[in-house]
Amino acid sequence: xxxxxxxxxxxxxxxxxxxxxxxxxxxxxxxxxxxxxxxxxxxxxxxxxxxxxxxxxxxxxxxxxxxxxxxxxxxxxxxxxxxxxxxxxxxxxxxxxxxxxxxxxxxxxxxxxxxxxxxxxx
Numbered sequence: 759x760x761x762x763x764x765x766x767x768x769x770x771x772x773x774x775x776x777x778x779x780x781x782x783x784x785x786x787x788x789x790x791x792x793x794x795x796x797x798x799x800x801x802x803x804x805x806x807x808x809x810x811x812x813x814x815x816x817x818x819x820x821x822x823x824x825x826x827x828x829x830x831x832x833x834x835x836x837x838x839x840x841x842x843x844x845x846x847x848x849x850x851x852x853x854x855x856x857x858x859x860x861x862x863x864x865x866x867x868x869x870x871x872x873x874x875x876x877x878x879x880x
Contacts, residue, residue, distance in 0.1 A: 759783055759830055761810075761821055761863060763803055764792035774803035781830040784840040787848070789819045789863040800865070810860055820860035 762777045774795065780786070791800055800819070801812040810821040823845065831837045845861060848854050853862040 759787055761789045761804075761819070761826075762792075763790065763795060763800055764868075765795065774799060776803050776807040776809050778826070778829040781832075782837070784830075784844040787844060787861065787863050789821065789865050791865055791867050793868055797865075812865075813862060816865075818862045818864055820855060821863050822860050823854075824859070826861065 759781050760779050762779045763774055764777075766773050766775055774792075779790075789800075797812060797816055804810045804812070804819060804821075807825070808822065809825045810819050812819050827841060831841050845854060848861050849858075854860070855862075
């Protein structure tokens with residue numbers, strides 16, 4: 759699953775949408791940033807949506823588990839188990855906050871506003 763941040767259709771002055779995409783793919787968690795978005799805008803959008811914030815290293819974001827869970831789990835028990843397994847895997851690698859309130863996702867800049875191709879490195 760990916761947290762997806764893109765400027766709305768209204769152009770440069772538009773709001774930044776924070777969405778969750780590929781919600782059934784628990785093997786590829788990260789944060790996709792649309793073209794032209796500054797990191798300060800990303801941080802502001804994440805905070806405004808209650809989704810999280812940029813990490814201090816500015817190469818990752820902390821995404822709130824309370825924001826994430828209801829958007830990806832739904833009702834089937836298998837999805838809850840997959841979500842829990844993803845969080846447990848992240849926790850083993852130190853990618854879950856100390857208070858178990860957020861999961862860390864790597865920031866990836868999208869190379870096109872309409873394509874999901876990603877480019878590492880900001």
